[in-house]
Amino acid sequence: MIGRKPNAGLGGSDAEAKAPSNAAPLLKVSSLGAGYGGMPVLREVSLEVDKAEIVALVGSNGAGKTTLLRALSRVIGSTGTIEFAGRDLSPMTPDEAFGAGLVQVPEGRQLFDRMTVEDNLLMGAYRRGAGRAIGRDLERIYGLFPRLGERRRQLAGSLSGGEQQMCAMARGLMAAPVLLMIDEMSLGLAPVVVEQLMEVLAAIRKDGVTILLVEQDVHLALSGADRGYVMETGRIVHHGAAKDLIDDPEVRRAYLGL
Amino acid sequence: MSAARIGLCALAVAVLAAAPWFGSDVLVQFGINALLLAVLAQGWNIIGGYAGYASFGNSVFYGLGSYGVAIAMVQWELPFAVGLAFGVAMAVAFAFLLGLPVLRLKGHYFAIATLALAQVMIAIVSNVELAGQNIGLVLPPLNNDPLFYELALGLLVLATLTVYWLTKSRFGFGLIAIRENEEAAAVMGVNTTLYKVLAFALSGVLCALAGGIHAYWITFLDPESAFDISLNVKMIIMAVFGGPGTVLGPVVGALGLSVVSEVLSSEVTSLASLFFGLVVVAAVVLMPRGLADVVRRFRKSGWRYFAENIRAHRI
Amino acid sequence: DDIVLGASVQMTGSSANTGRYYKDAYAFAIEKINAAGGVSVGGEKRKLALKIYDNQSDVNLSVRQYTQLVAKDKVALLLGPFASNFALADSAVSEKYQVPMVQGGGASDQIFSRKFKYIFGTLAPASNYFGSTVKMLKELQPAPKTVALLYADDAFDVSVAEGTRPLLKEAGFDIVMDEKYSSNASDFNSLLSQIKSNSAEVVLVAGHETEILNFVRQAKSLAVAPKMYSFTVGVPSEDFRKALGADADYAFGMTAWLPSAKLKDRWFGDAATFAKEYKAKFNYDPDYHAASGAADVEALAQAIENAGDTDPAKVRDALAKLNFDSLYGKIAFGENGQIDLPQTVIQVQGSELKAIYGPDGLIEKPKYPMPAWNAR
Amino acid sequence: MSTILEISHATRRFAGLVAVNDVSFTLEEGEILGIIGPNGAGKTTLISLISGTLMPSSGDIVFEGQSVAGLPAYRRARLGIGRTFQIMRPFPGLSVLDNVAVGALFGRNEGSLAEARERARGHLDFVGLGRFASQRADELGGPGRKRLELAKALAMRPKLLLCDEVMAGLNHVEIDEVIGVIRKLRDSGISILVIEHVIKAIKSLSDRLLVLHHGVKIADGAPDAVLADRAVIEAYLGKRRA
Amino acid sequence: MNLLAQILINGVLLGGLYAVMALGLALVWGVLNIVNLAHGAFIMLGAYLSWHLYSYLGIDPFLGLPLTAVLMFALGYGVQRGLLNLVVRAPMFNTLLITFGLEVVLTYLAQLAFSADFRTINPPYAGNSIALGPLALPQARLMAFGVALALTAAMWAFLLRTRLGRAIRATAQNLTAARLYGVEPRHLYAVTFGIGIGLAGAAGGLYGTVSQINPYIGATLTAKCFAIAIIGGLDNPLGVLVGGLVLGIIESLAVLYIGATFGDVASFGVLVAVLIARPSGLLGKTA
Numbered sequence A: 001m002i003g004r005k006p007n008a009g010l011g012g013s014d015a016e017a018k019a020p021s022n023a024a025p026l027l028k029v030s031s032l033g034a035g036y037g038g039m040p041v042l043r044e045v046s047l048e049v050d051k052a053e054i055v056a057l058v059g060s061n062g063a064g065k066t067t068l069l070r071a072l073s074r075v076i077g078s079t080g081t082i083e084f085a086g087r088d089l090s091p092m093t094p095d096e097a098f099g100a101g102l103v104q105v106p107e108g109r110q111l112f113d114r115m116t117v118e119d120n121l122l123m124g125a126y127r128r129g130a131g132r133a134i135g136r137d138l139e140r141i142y143g144l145f146p147r148l149g150e151r152r153r154q155l156a157g158s159l160s161g162g163e164q165q166m167c168a169m170a171r172g173l174m175a176a177p178v179l180l181m182i183d184e185m186s187l188g189l190a191p192v193v194v195e196q197l198m199e200v201l202a203a204i205r206k207d208g209v210t211i212l213l214v215e216q217d218v219h220l221a222l223s224g225a226d227r228g229y230v231m232e233t234g235r236i237v238h239h240g241a242a243k244d245l246i247d248d249p250e251v252r253r254a255y256l257g258l
Numbered sequence B: 001m002s003a004a005r006i007g008l009c010a011l012a013v014a015v016l017a018a019a020p021w022f023g024s025d026v027l028v029q030f031g032i033n034a035l036l037l038a039v040l041a042q043g044w045n046i047i048g049g050y051a052g053y054a055s056f057g058n059s060v061f062y063g064l065g066s067y068g069v070a071i072a073m074v075q076w077e078l079p080f081a082v083g084l085a086f087g088v089a090m091a092v093a094f095a096f097l098l099g100l101p102v103l104r105l106k107g108h109y110f111a112i113a114t115l116a117l118a119q120v121m122i123a124i125v126s127n128v129e130l131a132g133q134n135i136g137l138v139l140p141p142l143n144n145d146p147l148f149y150e151l152a153l154g155l156l157v158l159a160t161l162t163v164y165w166l167t168k169s170r171f172g173f174g175l176i177a178i179r180e181n182e183e184a185a186a187v188m189g190v191n192t193t194l195y196k197v198l199a200f201a202l203s204g205v206l207c208a209l210a211g212g213i214h215a216y217w218i219t220f221l222d223p224e225s226a227f228d229i230s231l232n233v234k235m236i237i238m239a240v241f242g243g244p245g246t247v248l249g250p251v252v253g254a255l256g257l258s259v260v261s262e263v264l265s266s267e268v269t270s271l272a273s274l275f276f277g278l279v280v281v282a283a284v285v286l287m288p289r290g291l292a293d294v295v296r297r298f299r300k301s302g303w304r305y306f307a308e309n310i311r312a313h314r315i
Numbered sequence C: 001d002d003i004v005l006g007a008s009v010q011m012t013g014s015s016a017n018t019g020r021y022y023k024d025a026y027a028f029a030i031e032k033i034n035a036a037g038g039v040s041v042g043g044e045k046r047k048l049a050l051k052i053y054d055n056q057s058d059v060n061l062s063v064r065q066y067t068q069l070v071a072k073d074k075v076a077l078l079l080g081p082f083a084s085n086f087a088l089a090d091s092a093v094s095e096k097y098q099v100p101m102v103q104g105g106g107a108s109d110q111i112f113s114r115k116f117k118y119i120f121g122t123l124a125p126a127s128n129y130f131g132s133t134v135k136m137l138k139e140l141q142p143a144p145k146t147v148a149l150l151y152a153d154d155a156f157d158v159s160v161a162e163g164t165r166p167l168l169k170e171a172g173f174d175i176v177m178d179e180k181y182s183s184n185a186s187d188f189n190s191l192l193s194q195i196k197s198n199s200a201e202v203v204l205v206a207g208h209e210t211e212i213l214n215f216v217r218q219a220k221s222l223a224v225a226p227k228m229y230s231f232t233v234g235v236p237s238e239d240f241r242k243a244l245g246a247d248a249d250y251a252f253g254m255t256a257w258l259p260s261a262k263l264k265d266r267w268f269g270d271a272a273t274f275a276k277e278y279k280a281k282f283n284y285d286p287d288y289h290a291a292s293g294a295a296d297v298e299a300l301a302q303a304i305e306n307a308g309d310t311d312p313a314k315v316r317d318a319l320a321k322l323n324f325d326s327l328y329g330k331i332a333f334g335e336n337g338q339i340d341l342p343q344t345v346i347q348v349q350g351s352e353l354k355a356i357y358g359p360d361g362l363i364e365k366p367k368y369p370m371p372a373w374n375a376r
Numbered sequence D: 001m002s003t004i005l006e007i008s009h010a011t012r013r014f015a016g017l018v019a020v021n022d023v024s025f026t027l028e029e030g031e032i033l034g035i036i037g038p039n040g041a042g043k044t045t046l047i048s049l050i051s052g053t054l055m056p057s058s059g060d061i062v063f064e065g066q067s068v069a070g071l072p073a074y075r076r077a078r079l080g081i082g083r084t085f086q087i088m089r090p091f092p093g094l095s096v097l098d099n100v101a102v103g104a105l106f107g108r109n110e111g112s113l114a115e116a117r118e119r120a121r122g123h124l125d126f127v128g129l130g131r132f133a134s135q136r137a138d139e140l141g142g143p144g145r146k147r148l149e150l151a152k153a154l155a156m157r158p159k160l161l162l163c164d165e166v167m168a169g170l171n172h173v174e175i176d177e178v179i180g181v182i183r184k185l186r187d188s189g190i191s192i193l194v195i196e197h198v199i200k201a202i203k204s205l206s207d208r209l210l211v212l213h214h215g216v217k218i219a220d221g222a223p224d225a226v227l228a229d230r231a232v233i234e235a236y237l238g239k240r241r242a
Numbered sequence E: 001m002n003l004l005a006q007i008l009i010n011g012v013l014l015g016g017l018y019a020v021m022a023l024g025l026a027l028v029w030g031v032l033n034i035v036n037l038a039h040g041a042f043i044m045l046g047a048y049l050s051w052h053l054y055s056y057l058g059i060d061p062f063l064g065l066p067l068t069a070v071l072m073f074a075l076g077y078g079v080q081r082g083l084l085n086l087v088v089r090a091p092m093f094n095t096l097l098i099t100f101g102l103e104v105v106l107t108y109l110a111q112l113a114f115s116a117d118f119r120t121i122n123p124p125y126a127g128n129s130i131a132l133g134p135l136a137l138p139q140a141r142l143m144a145f146g147v148a149l150a151l152t153a154a155m156w157a158f159l160l161r162t163r164l165g166r167a168i169r170a171t172a173q174n175l176t177a178a179r180l181y182g183v184e185p186r187h188l189y190a191v192t193f194g195i196g197i198g199l200a201g202a203a204g205g206l207y208g209t210v211s212q213i214n215p216y217i218g219a220t221l222t223a224k225c226f227a228i229a230i231i232g233g234l235d236n237p238l239g240v241l242v243g244g245l246v247l248g249i250i251e252s253l254a255v256l257y258i259g260a261t262f263g264d265v266a267s268f269g270v271l272v273a274v275l276i277a278r279p280s281g282l283l284g285k286t287a
C-alpha cells in the first residue's frame, strides 16, 4: 500500500524502467565479503531476491546478517558484486543506495531521538520531496499504528522500546522502498503488533515492494516468507523455499528448538 | 605497567630533575612553565579525561591556589607552605560547594556552567579587599628558579602517580564508568554524585597547587590573570592533544605543545601564533586520538596511521 | 661590537595595538642614535642594537623572554614591555639578574613601590592622570558642579580613580556617580542612561581605547551630552580620532607629551621633528607611548655615556642620577625609579588636537560646554 | 517465603501522560514474576521506578521491609536491586569484560579491581560471551549487548533481578538457553521480575503473571489463567492466539 | 521611572544583537555538535567585511548585510567541506581543539591583514536616535533589532518547517540513519556550517555599527554567545532569541542596580540558575 508507485517519488520508476529483463532478479549478490577493521565477517555470500518477493534471512547470533544488510546499504565497504535493479551498488554511498530504492530498517532502530515521531516519519520520505502523497501516506501510517498517531509530537527518544520499533518500521515504509530490508522486525513488539505487521508486509508486497526480512523468530519469518536463506558464521549454509526450510530437520533443530 | 616502562619513567624523571644543573636559566624557566602546565593538564585529566566532565572551572582552582599563597604571604606574612595549604583548602571547599549543583549538569551544559563560575570569580575577587581588589597583590620575589622547578616537577610526579592510581583503583574505575554511561553506572551501584565531586576536588587540588607555585614564582597576581579562562582552554587543549583519559597522555601533550610553542616563539617570533594554530589544526586532523594513540599504533601501521585516521573520521 | 638592548613587547594578541608604539619607537630611536655615530663608551663610539621578542600579550611568555634576553642572548640592558601587569612581572627578572630595565609602558604605582633597584619608569604616575584636568575644571565657565567618575576594573584605571577622587572632593565638586565597570565592556548604554538621569555635567572616564570608542558612539546614539567629557586614553592617538570621525569633536583627554618644538632633544632635534619623521616612517602619528618608548632608549644611551661603561651596575647608578632633556621631556628618575611629568589637557577641536591646559595654566580656549548631539 | 518487594500505588507521570497508574503488587522471595502488556503500557517505567532511574510521582516501593522510593539508584543497587536496560546501556568504550567488571566491583561487592575482573570472567562465560571478553562493547551486535546487560546485572550479585526483555532478538534455541539461565538464578535464591514479549518463554518461566495496560494493572495471577483472559487477548495477544 | 524604562529599552535592543550573534553558534553546536570556538572570530571577520564594503565601496552596512552573509556563508561552507568534514566522526573534544586552532589562525591573519588598530562602521545615521518623550531609541540598534527578529524567525521556519531544515537536524542526531534515508551529509554539513558562519557574518556587520572592531574581539564574543545559546537552549532559534533578550535585560539592570562590574556576574549567575533548574535551557525539551 505504501510501495513506490511511478509517481510516488525518486528513483522507483527509474529502477523499474532500468531493470533489463523480467527474468533478472532485483537484487543479485555474488561472493560478497565484508568485515570490520580488517576482520572479515562475511565470506563468499551469494544470494538473489526477485521482485515482489518476501525473502527471510535467518541465522544465529553473530552470524553476520546485520553485517550483510550494512554492506548492501553501503554503510560498510565490501568485496564481490552487488547488483540491484541492473545497477552496480558497490561504488555507491548509503544515500545513493537509498536513492536507488534500497531502504533499510536498521538493527537498533537508529531513530532521530531528539526529533518528534512525525519528523522521524517525514525523514523517511526525505528524498520524496514534498507533496500530497506524503501527507496521505502519513495518515495511512497513523491508521496502521494508532499509537504513533497519539504520540506524533513526542520526541522519538522518549518512546517505549516497542513504540520506537514501530516508529522505525513506519519510517521505512514512508520511504516508498523498492526493496525493504528489515533487521529484526519483531524485536520488542507485542504479539498483536507483530501479527499486524506481517499483514502489512503481505499487503505492500502485493503493491510490488520487495522485502528482505531478517528475523530471529525463525518460525514467524519463514511462515511469512516465500523463500529463505540460512546464515552461519558469515556464510549462507541453506536456502530454499520457506516451507521446505521450516520442515528441514537441521533448521528445526538449530533454530526452532524442536 | 611493565618493569621496563617503570624504569623508563624513572629515568625520565631523573633526567628532568637534573636539568637545573646542566640546563640554562632559560631552560629552567621554560621548564617551570611547561611542568606547571602539565600539572594542570593532568589535573584536568581527572575530571575531564576520566570522569568525562569537560570542566572549564579548573582555572578557578588555579586562581584560588594563587590567591591562597598570595594572601597568606602578603597579607598575613605566613610562609609559602601555609599559603599552599590555604589555597588547597579553598579549592576543596569550592569543589564541594559548587560541584554539587553544577555536576548534575551533563555535557556542554556542565562545561558552560563551569565557564560561568570562572567569570563570576573575577568579579567577586575584584571586590575583596583582602585579595587586593583589582590592583592585585605583589609577592616578595624569591630568586631561586631551580627550587620552583623542582617543586613543579615534584608536583607533576605526584599528579601523574595520582592518575596512575586511578587506573588501578575502584574510585578510578567508577569514574570511567560514569564517563561511559552515567545512568548505567548509577544502577550498578556507583555513587555517581560523590565520585564526581571527589574527582572535581582532586582535580582542583592539583590545579590549586600549581597556581600557588606559579603565583610565588611570577610575583604578581591580579584577578584577570589568576582566573584566566584561556588557561583552562590550554589545559584542555594539552590534555586532548596528548590523549585524555590516559596516564601519560596529558603530560606528553603539555610538554610537547609547550616545546612547539616555545620554539616557535623564539624562532619565528611574530609568526608564532599562526604556526601554533596550524599545528593544532593539523594535529586534530592527523591524530584525533592524541599522541598517546600515535605512540601505541604508529609502530604497527607506520605512516599509514595518519591516512587511516583521516579515512576513519571524515565523512 | 654593538651594545645590545633587549625587549619583549606585544606585537600580536590583545595589546598589540599599543604594543606597536614601543616596538617602533625602540627601533626608531636606536636607528637615530646609530646614525649619529652611536654612544661613546670610554672614548670609543659604539652602536646600539635591538633584540626584540613578541610576547603575544602573554605575561608568562614575556617573563621567559626577558630571562632569555638576559641569560642566553646576553643583552646588555633592558627596555620594557607595555602595560603595568607586564612590567610588574618582568621587573622581577631585571631585579633578579641585576640588569637595569627602563620601561615606558607601565604607570601603576605598584611597580615602583617594591623597592626594586633595577626598574625605571618614564610614564607619569597613574594617580595623577586627571590632576591637570581637575585644575582646569575649576576655571571653566559656566562652572560645572557635578561629576561622574567611571573607570575600568584593572590595576591602572583603579589607581587613576583613586587618585582623582580626593582631587575632585578637594576642589568641591559633587561626585554624582562613581562606577567601576568591567574591562573590555562593549555596552555602555546603562551607564550612559544613568549619566543622563543624574545629569552629570562632567564625565571622567579611565579606561581602554576600545571602551572609550564605544562609550562615545553610544553616547551619541542615546543623545547623552554632558557639558564635557574626558578620557585617560584614546584622545591623543590618531587611530582613535580616525575611528570616530566627526564624533571625536569636543572630547578631552590628557597627555604627558605633545610633539612640540619646545622639547629639545639631542638626537632628534626636537619632539616635533621626531613626530614628523616617525609618521613618515611608520605611517601613523606617535603619541606619548611612542615618545616614552623613544625616551627609554635615550635614557639608556645617556646613562651608558655617563657611566662610561656598559656594566649593568654602573649603568644603573648612572640612571639613578640621570638628568637630561629628551624629546619626551626632562628625564630625572625619582627615589622610586619613576619620573614625574605633569599632564597636559588636550581636546579634539574640529579635526585638530589642541593643547588646552598645561602646568602653567590655560594654553588655548576649550570648546565648552559641549552642545547637544543634534545641535552640532 | 517472605515478601522481598512490595509496590503500593505506584504512579508515574510524564507531562500529561500517566505511564504507570496506581499499580500495586508484591514479589515473594525466590519467585519469578512475569510482566506483559502492550507496547507503551508502562512496563519499563515500572522497572525504572524500582531501580531508581526514575522517581515515582506517588506511591511507595518497599524492598526487604525498607522503603526505597526516595533512595538514589546506587543505594538501591547496593541493597541488591539489579536491572537490565531494554534499550541497552553498555559502557561503549570499555571492553566487554570491563563492562561486567563494573558490576563485579560495585553492586553488592567489595574487593579490588583485579578480583572484580576475575569474577566478571565467570559471569561472561555464564551468559556465553566469554570469547568476546576483550572486544569493545560497542562492537557487539544487538543480541550480544542483551546478554551483556544480563551479565552486568548478575555481576552485581543482586537479590532482586529486574530483566527488561533480555530475550528479544534471540532465536528459539537461544531463548531456551536463557530460560535455563534464569531458572538457575532463581534456584540460587534470586527473586526475579521478567518483562518479555515472547509468550512461550514468559509462560514457561513465570510463577505468576501480571498484565499492564495503559499503565494500569489489568490482570494478576497464574500464567495460564491470565493468558486466557479475554481482555488480555484482545489488548495484547492478538487473534492468532485467541 | 524614566531611567528604568530607558534601561529596559537598552536591554531589549542589546538582547536582539546578542541573539543574532549567538544564532549561528547555537545552530552549529546544536546541529553539528561542534562547539565552535572560532565563532567570535567569524563575527570579527564579518565585521571587517562589512567595514570594507562600506569604506571602499560605500555599501550601506545594513543593505550590505545579505552580501556579507553570503560571502561568509561561502567561507563557512569551504571550511566545513575542506577541513571540519575530515574530523566530524572523531571524539567530541577534537572539535573544540580544531576550532580553537582555527580561532588562533583567523585572529592572526586578521591582524596581518587589518593591523591591530580598531575600526568602526560609522554611516551618518549610526549615531541618530529617535526621541520618545524623555527616552531615546538608538536608530542603528533598533534596525539591528529588527534584523535580529527577522533572522530568528527565518531560522526557526527553516529548521523546523522545511525539508532541508529537518534533514539538517536529523543528520546531526544520527549520521548513519540519515545516510540510510538518503541524506548526503558532506554537503549538508557544509551548508549548515555555512549558514552558521553566514549568520556570524551578518552579526558582525551589525556589531560593527554599534561597537568598535579589532582583530581580538572574537574570544569574548564567543564566550558571550555560549552563554546565550545555553540560556535559550540549542534546539530552537526562538530560544536563542529569548536567551539573548534575557541576557541583555539582566546585564542592563545589573549595571543599574548592582554595579557596572556585575553585568557578567549577574548574567552568568542567571545562566547557572537556569541550567540547574532547567538543564536544557529555557525553551528546551528533554528527550
Ligand SMILES: Nc1ncnc2c1ncn2[C@@H]1O[C@H](COP(=O)(O)OP(=O)(O)OP(=O)(O)O)[C@@H](O)[C@H]1O
Binding pocket: A036, A041, A059, A060, A061, A062, A063, A064, A065, A066, A067, A068, A107, D138, D139, D140, D141, D142, D143, D144
Ligand atoms: N561495529 C563492529 N565492529 C566490529 N565487529 C563487529 C561490529 N559489528 C558486528 N561485529 C561482529 O561481526 C560479527 C557479525 O555480526 P552481525 O551483527 O552481523 O551478526 P548478526 O547475524 O546480525 O547477529 P545478531 O543476531 O547478533 O544481530 C559478530 O562477530 C560481531 O561481533
Ligand SMILES: Nc1ncnc2c1ncn2[C@@H]1O[C@H](COP(=O)(O)OP(=O)(O)OP(=O)(O)O)[C@@H](O)[C@H]1O
Binding pocket: A151, A154, A158, A159, A160, A161, A162, A163, A188, D014, D015, D017, D019, D037, D038, D039, D040, D041, D042, D043, D044, D045, D046, D086, E287
Ligand atoms: N521521558 C518520557 N517522556 C514522555 N513520555 C514517556 C517518557 N518515557 C516513557 N514515556 C511514555 O510512557 C509510556 C510507557 O513507556 P514504557 O517504556 O514504560 O513502556 P513499556 O511498557 O516498557 O513498552 P514496550 O513494551 O514498548 O517496551 C510510553 O507510552 C512512552 O511513550
Ligand SMILES: CC(C)C[C@H](N)C(=O)O
Binding pocket: C082, C083, C084, C085, C105, C106, C107, C108, C123, C156, C233
Ligand atoms: C594607559 C597606559 C599609559 C598605562 C598602561 N595601561 C598601564 O598599565 O600602566
Ligand SMILES: [Mg+2]
Binding pocket: A065, A066, A067, A107, A183, D141, D142
Ligand atoms: Mg544483527
Ligand SMILES: [Mg+2]
Binding pocket: A160, A161, A162, D043, D044, D045, D086, D164
Ligand atoms: Mg519497555
